[in-house]
Amino acid sequence: MKDKKLIALGFEGSANKIGVGVVAIDGTILSNPRHTYITPPGQGFLPRETAQHHHQHILPLVKSALETAGVTPDEIDCICYTKGPGMGAPLQVSAVVVRVLSQLWKKPIVGVNHCVAHIEMGRIVTGAVDPVVLYVSGGNTQVIAYSEGRYRIFGETIDIAVGNCLDRFARVLTLSNDPSPGYNIEQLAKKGEKFIELPYVVKGMDISFSGILSFIEATAEEKLKNNECSPADLCFSLQETLFAMLVEITERAMAHCDKKDVLIVGGVGCNERLQKMMQIMCSERGGKLFATDDRYCVDNGAMIAYTGLLEYANGASTPMEESTFTQRFRTDEVLATWREKETAIA
Structure with missing residues (x-):
């Protein structure tokens, strides 16, 4: 025993x-x-x-x-x-x-x-030892690193979470919630061809999504009605903008903490486009990206x-x-x- x-x-x-x-x-x-x-x-x-x-x-x-x-x-x-x-x-x-x-x-x-x-689930599953952590989900968006006994928050959303932003836009497009609205936005974004410029809101180490959501909701109502773009174009543009913002604050935290590796956790962390963008940034810094699947x-x-x-x-x-x-x-x-x-x- x-x-x-x-x-x-x-x-x-x-x-x-x-x-x-x-x-x-x-x-x-x-x-x-x-x-x-x-x-x-x-x-x-x-x-x-x-x-x-x-x-x-x-x-x-x-x-x-x-x-x-x-x-x-x-x-x-x-x-x-x-x-x-x-x-x-x-x-x-x-x-x-x-x-x-x-x-x-x-x-x-x-x-x-x-x-x-x-x-901790991300660390044990991927083998990441001491990475900068990007935690992205429907209710949370934080850039985190361990220091002196605690997981310190170096940057976060000042309003809604990135997952909430994606979910609420999925409702505007009446996309299915099965298996998740974020997943269905990701699949639709792969078909997007036209990039529509959206607000890019990074404030130091923090980030804001509510204004982007309001802007793209209004844009969708106008441009879809006039056939100026497709739902896929909007999903593509939204993902590219949101994820670029997340990569920026994560890289800034890496420089501040002198760490090379990144671990993405939370439901939005399943997104393959986010993983790809983060992997490119990590490789340019001589580091490695750790991520898991939806399990x-x-x-x-x-x-x-x-x-x-x-x-x-x-x-x-x-x-x-x-x-x-x-x-x-x-x-x-x-x-x-x-x-x-x-x-x-x-």
């Missing part, structure tokens, strides 16, 4: 995906099922309906995760869940289920920061299980009375004790 690897059960439900993962301390992903709440074209997902979706699917996912992993509740060392950030009602679903299972199975709880979980870029339970297990292995757990959730939980609030030990070893 001394050689037994620690195993965690992790729950992720901060937005429209509910996922349950089982992961070992060495990063072996034993199972990682999830289910996505998909709304009709032109519509976003609302908190109440999203929470109802999570209620419906969370217990079947627990059963599937344990069966696929081939483990029993007795073999689980801790139960981890997304404490935040995210949407309140969906976050509540995982928090309640984790509390119940903790009492039924007599297991400790570990509350996990969603953003840090994306980073790990998109929200999933395994990333919560693994990050929670890192915290648990370093002596952290969340008392029952503190196993709450919050819509605002900054990346740099987390003391990354496991990274401190890595630095000491190195």
Whole structure:
């Protein structure tokens, strides 16, 4: 029993995906099922309906995760869940289920920061050691680097996230939300031939997307009506502009931190065009780009299980009375004790 690897059960439900993962301390992903709440074209997902979706699917996912992993509740060392950030009602679903299972199975709880979980999942899957991290999703856009015990935010959006910008423009074009609006914009952008100039808003290390969204919404209404461009042209132009802005602030952070490698995490990180643009920049600086596919870029339970297990292995757990959730939980609030030990070893 001394050689037994620690195993965690992790729950992720901060937005429209509910996922349950089982992961070992060495990063072996034993199972990682999830289910996505998909709304009709032109519509976003609302908190109440999203929470109802999570209620419906969370217990079947627990059963599937344990069966696929081939483990029993007795073999689980801790139960981890997304404490935040995210949407309140969906976050509540995982928090309640984790509390119940903790009492039924007599297991400790570990509350996990969603953003840090994306980073740790990206690091273990790709093998990136100490990169600058570009975290891009529907709810977050941050440029991050580890320094002195914490993941420091060097730049971020000052309004909406890049994924939210893409999603909302997809609604304007009434693109399907299956598998995701951002993915369907990416596919349409590949057919674009005409570049339409859009606002380019970088403010030092920070970035803004709301004005670009307003501008392209108005442009779409005018130019599509007059057949001056196609929906594909607009998607192509939007992607090129947004991603160029992201590459710029990431490169600036690399220069500031004296790092050569970049890790892209979060749902928008699946975008192949973003990966290509970032890879070109990294190679010009003598560095390397690390990125993953939708199994790990998109929200999933395994990333919560693994990050929670890192915290648990370093002596952290969340008392029952503190196993709450919050819509605002900054990346740099987390003391990354496991990274401190890595630095000491190195």
